[in-house]
Amino acid sequence: MTLIDIIAASVWLMLPAYVANPMAAVFGGGMPIDLGKNFKDGRRILGDGKTIRGLVAGTMCGLVIGLIQIGLAPRLAASGVLTGFPIFQSTLAAYSISTILVVGLMALGALLGDSAESFVKRRLNLKRGAMFPVADQLDFVLGAWVLTFIFASVWFKTYFNFWIIVTVLLITPLLHLMANVFGYLIKVKKEPW
Ligand code: CTP
Ligand code: MG
Helix, strand or coil: CCCHHHHHHHHHHCCCCCCHHHHHHHHCCCCEEECCCCCCCCCECCCCCCCCCHHHHHHHHHHHHHHHHHHHHHHHHHHHCCCHHHHHCCCCCCHHHHHHHHHHHHHHHHHHHCCCCCHHHHHHCCCCCCCCCCCCHHHHHHHHHHHHHHHHHHHHHHHHHHHHHHHHHHHHHHHHHHHHHHHHHCCCCCCCC
């Protein structure tokens, strides 16, 4: 496996989560998940930046990308691209309840992780949109991993080996920053982080 294979496999595996997060920003708005309620410390539970529409639309977008990937996987495998990595051969290479579940869990987990971070931010008295380095960049990765680890642990352990995990942790902050600067420039996001 070359470095390119590892990076490509990392992005491929994370794609439903990578798509879910920005799509929540694109389609989000309206009723907040916490319904505007406060926690017992008197501050918002999650805040206005976490909306039901963002959660649902983001999860759906991640799921759609995952379904496209499942459809593409056998073709990529057949074409001999990245054959060094099993991701393009077995589990993801067929539509089945379990693979559809996995990509759905990645997308939903990403947004639950993002909401969990907002919960922590509000407890720390950080306003909506305030910068929270490292957590801002990796919250959705951890959320996606936790959910797949719990509900699809065999899949998680098969594909997320040590080097993939390290690679994801290194490339995600970079991809996240680039996506957010882009989102800021096209006015989808209020802050460039
Ligand atoms: N968004 C949403 N619903 C979600 C997640 C995100 O509607 N479940 C939208 C909101 O409009 C949010 C934007 O995407 O403002 C950017 O998301 P994010 O940076 O995660 O939220 P912040 O506004 O920074 O809020 P917080 O401080 O709670 O992270
Ligand atoms: Mg933010």
